Amino acid sequence: MRAGPRAPADVAWAAGLAVLLAAWNDLGVPRLPPRAYVPVNAAATAALLAAARARGTSWDELGLDPRRLRSGARWGGTCAAVVGAGYAGALAVPVLRPLLSDARVTGLDARGLAARVLVRIPLGTVLWEEVAFRGVLPPALRRVLRGRRADAVAAVLFGLWHVAPTLQGLAVNGLAAAPARRVGAVAAACLATAGVDVLFAWLRRRSGSLLAPALLHLAANDLGALAAAAAGRRGPGRRVVAAVWLSDEQGHPKFG
Template structure:
């Protein structure tokens, strides 16, 4: 298990920041690469002795995962709906990366790229394999904290891309501060996702919350810009 952790931690730290954005044929190749990486990671986890239950993939826990995740997703949906309904809050949802997308492109983002290329891969990697691996080596709080910290680091490059697309945080000092805050925020989200996974016993719980946050966020951002 120590060997798996020693390979997994640096691999995840590098994947989103140094590897996947260099793939030719993006964004389609992004989805294919991440789905393939998900399969490889699950195979490695099973070969290392992790059970389906440890990975959050025990079918007997699906109902609990649906209850926990569905409740959280409903809260997120209500939040986006409220922000869209209040004129003073609508600008907070704006995102130049989705403002010009047509209906088909938005559907591809919300129904394919995010569910398969982001949510499936990140939940299996961080709340599935990484959390289970660290859980064999560390106390529960330590495993949660370590997986959440790496999840924050995972978002360095995406944050820089978002800042650039929206012309925010000009200057190195402002960008550094914005990236640090974003990484701390995503690390905090990683703690929440990990707790959902552990309390429900199912990877479905954080996956539903993650999916609602990202996919509904894209749709809300597009609606706010129109």
């Protein structure tokens, strides 16, 4: 979709989304109790979809056209398989295994890990982020900006989305205690996740379905959590990779 005449309502909608998504993960969610993470994000997903539909955004623009599900499953499933193979390979190589460890995961019992993998990540993180960043945001931005500019804004917002979660991940894992290193680590994570947004957005456009990036996102986070749990049970190590890959999870130092 190419940007046409910029109607004030379209500008207000796009700007409101940008402000909401820039602030949500870094200002709002960290103040929520852990148990509120999934219901609040699930409710926000439903509200955002309802608002987008009320604004006239089609199901196809949102990536939710049922006719594209098969394409989305094919693309997303292939990418998820590649991610799974990567984690399996890292676990199989002793020198790489410690890099997958994450204190937020190794501190969980079996029930807590299952809740994270089956509920928290799919419903609280993947569903919300994919609907917001790859479903609702792109058509809103493309009504007021040209294609590449719209893509750049979306990528920057997804990078900023990860500031607070990355800081929490670093703190829980005892990494980057020095302020300069902490700033560098956060900047690197934001750049990396902005790049991830570019990949996910391309996958969404190529497949025509939101299911494709959602499956890749789910595989990266869920399989990452399982790999971190497996690596943690095989011995301690430097917790670097998982702290970045799982950084879109709002981490809590204390599990209960």
